[in-house]
Amino acid sequence: MRKGNEGSKFMLFLMAWAIFFVFVIMFVLGILAAFLDFDLGATLTTPWATMVYQLAIFVLPLFVWMAIRGERFKPNFPTTKLGGKNILILVVLSFLLQPMMMMISGISGLFFNNDVAELMYTFQRHPFWLQLLAIAVTPAICEELVFRGYIQSKYSNHTIKKAALINGLFFAMMHLNLQQFAYTFVLGVIFAYMVHYTRSIWAAILPHFIVNGTQVALGRLVFASPAAYIDPYAEELFAYLAVSPEVMGIIMFGVITLILSPVIIILFREFFKHNRMRLAGESTQAYDATPLPSYPKPSRIDPYATGVVIIFVLFVLLMLFT
Numbered sequence: 001m002r003k004g005n006e007g008s009k010f011m012l013f014l015m016a017w018a019i020f021f022v023f024v025i026m027f028v029l030g031i032l033a034a035f036l037d038f039d040l041g042a043t044l045t046t047p048w049a050t051m052v053y054q055l056a057i058f059v060l061p062l063f064v065w066m067a068i069r070g071e072r073f074k075p076n077f078p079t080t081k082l083g084g085k086n087i088l089i090l091v092v093l094s095f096l097l098q099p100m101m102m103m104i105s106g107i108s109g110l111f112f113n114n115d116v117a118e119l120m121y122t123f124q125r126h127p128f129w130l131q132l133l134a135i136a137v138t139p140a141i142c143e144e145l146v147f148r149g150y151i152q153s154k155y156s157n158h159t160i161k162k163a164a165l166i167n168g169l170f171f172a173m174m175h176l177n178l179q180q181f182a183y184t185f186v187l188g189v190i191f192a193y194m195v196h197y198t199r200s201i202w203a204a205i206l207p208h209f210i211v212n213g214t215q216v217a218l219g220r221l222v223f224a225s226p227a228a229y230i231d232p233y234a235e236e237l238f239a240y241l242a243v244s245p246e247v248m249g250i251i252m253f254g255v256i257t258l259i260l261s262p263v264i265i266i267l268f269r270e271f272f273k274h275n276r277m278r279l280a281g282e283s284t285q286a287y288d289a290t291p292l293p294s295y296p297k298p299s300r301i302d303p304y305a306t307g308v309v310i311i312f313v314l315f316v317l318l319m320l321f322t
Contacts, residue, residue: 007154008304010065011170014146015311017061018174045122047134058142062150077149080199082206083278089271090194090203094210096260096267097190101211103253104183106246112179120219128220136213140205147171147188148195148204164192166305173312176319187211197275 029044066073082090105114123131147167155163171188172181191204 005302005304007151007166007170008302008308010062010154011151011174012304012307012311013065014058014061015174015308018057018176019311019315021056022176045119047123047126047130050119050134051138054138054142058146062146066150076153077145077201078153078195078199079201082198082200082202085274086198086200086203086271087206089267089274090207091210093264093267093271094207095214096264097207098211098214099253099256099260101183101187103250103257104186105179106250106253108179108182110246110250112177114179115177116180117219120216121223124220124223128216131216131220132213135216136209139212140209143171144191144201144204144208147174148191149201152192152195160193160196164189164196167192170308173308176312176315178316194271197272197279199279 066076109117120131120135123134147170151170152163152167155166158166168185168188171191172185175181175184187208191208194203194207195201197203
């Protein structure tokens, strides 16, 4: 068996686990729904079901894999303290990056159905804290432990550029949703850089929570307000401009992104500069400089990553044509 490719080996296992889990659970629940006469759709579209899904799809296979391979937790999950300056920059960037994410999501929404928006709409009957727990807290912890924790640790012998691109690609594919693919890829790459430069998984968990949490709050405001519905004057304006509300939203978020881009660039430069100093030992802050574990470089053609791509493509085709 070839050595190396540790991250893609696990990703192949994770992808197979997820798809098998989805089909098996749907099959079992479908049978139970038929016999017990309960609404399967309503059961699956609850915050509690979403949290169980996150734990079953990400955390459970991660610990099963580590147990099988006899791996310890700590070496695969960097937990260096962030420090006040890093926290401040990460929080500000988390908010400033959201117009760009919403623009990318809007573009994808022109071609694919936005299942996440529909799910968030069904969550409105539940308390805000429960929505936040299901959409922001649980994914931020579960997904980051897997991608910017375990998988990224396996690419410590690669350049950060290559490791981040692979991480973003795996992160996007694991969502098994074409509408989410583009913006989750971008977020995955950004989070990978943040973790690399801080040597802390919290540098991804924190912004992940803020991004998702902000969307929960915005969704709460939009769906709960009568102003969420387009009035006749707005409809006349869209007709006059010959654009749809979706396209207008993309344009609006694109303009906001352009306006914010200089500030975002400055903050990223300061973030990288600050953490390079920490890596060089020039900061007076306590810093755990223990290097991440090293793994053999994978072969040029990674059969496991190829398997991940094939499974993802087949799953997407199955979803599109069924």
